[in-house]
Amino acid sequence: MTEPVRLSKRMSELGLCSRREADEWIEKGWVRVDGVVVAVLGSKVLPHQRVTVERQAAAEQSKRVTILINKPMGFVSGQAEDGYKPAVVLVNAESRWSEDQVDTEFHPKQLRSLVPAGRLDIDSVGLLVLTQDGRVAKHLIGEDSSVEKEYLVRVKYSKPGTLPEHELKRLNHGLIMDGKPLRHAKVFWMNEDQLSFTLREGKKRQIRRMCDMVGLKVIGLKRVRIGNVKLGDLPTGQWRYLRPDEEF
Incomplete structure (x- = not known):
């Protein structure tokens, strides 16, 4: 039974x-x-x-809203910690992007139960999702979630020369973290010092730890896409509503 x-x-x-x-x-x-x-x-x-x-x-x-923020450095994703402010303090009428296409009117009550659907480290920037909708949170950070998250990562190689091709292949598949193999990733060079990372999981400080394993030091990290939703031209420190026609 x-x-x-x-x-x-x-x-x-x-x-x-x-x-x-x-x-x-x-x-x-x-x-x-x-x-x-x-x-x-x-x-x-x-x-x-x-x-x-x-x-x-x-x-x-x-009526529950989902908000997209271009998080600046120095803000934490969730609860305030160690004197740093949470990204939700950036959400107010004044900081709303002037080109937001959603006709929803901002009201402070929308801040109630507004939680981050996925983390973005304090020293990372870019697309952060805050939502009141449990379905969105479950889709993005639930145990079975496989939504792609794309990052631009500026790096510096700690050894002479450039990163060997076999180490780049390990970034794509072959690394073990916390005793478990990481899921396949898509990692390739954008230019001589910047990589594109696309992941389907989100372990704590995953990209920084992956880079460290192959001798790369992360200089800057920016999330530019979650699923089908892109950061686009959203200015740093500003936010907009998720449009009805957008799906992660």
């Missing part, structure tokens, strides 16, 4: 919402299992049972 699982976990697996959203909806009586309202947190369901949500849940979810 298949084991029952928490309703909130099952809703996340089905792609309906995040677990946090699921708990909120359950408490509000917006979730039905086989047509019956389930309003008790911690309730469990069997995989074959039908889970549906009320229209109010979908309406609330549609």
Whole structure:
């Protein structure tokens, strides 16, 4: 017999919402299992049972915003740490990009539950996603996520000459980190001191550690794309909304 699982976990697996959203909806009586309202947190369901949500849940979810920031150096992605400010402090009416094509009006309430969907180190710059939508967060940073993330990385080789071809091949495939082989990457030279990295995973300081393994020192790192969404001309320190026609 298949084991029952928490309703909130099952809703996340089905792609309906995040677990946090699921708990909120359950408490509000917006979730039905086989047509019956389930309003008790911690309730469990069997995989074959039908889970549906009320229209109010979908309406609330549609109001949740996803914001793209061109993060400058010196800001952390998430919670403030060691005296450094989180990137969310950059989101206000004044710092919104003047060429944002979305007609949504900014309101401070949009800052509630706005969390980073993936990290970008304090000394890295470029595209950072902040979202209120649990589906977006799960898609970008969930355990099964394979969304591509592209970076431009300025490097300096620590040995005489240039990086050997076999070491470049190791960057593409063959490195082991934290005891596990890294997924295939796409790494190639843009010019004599800048590499393009495209990854499908996001271990902490992964690119810097990969470079260190082959004798490269990272001088600068900029994320320019997540899935199909590009940083483009978004100015440093400014933000815009994810457009309805954009998908990661």
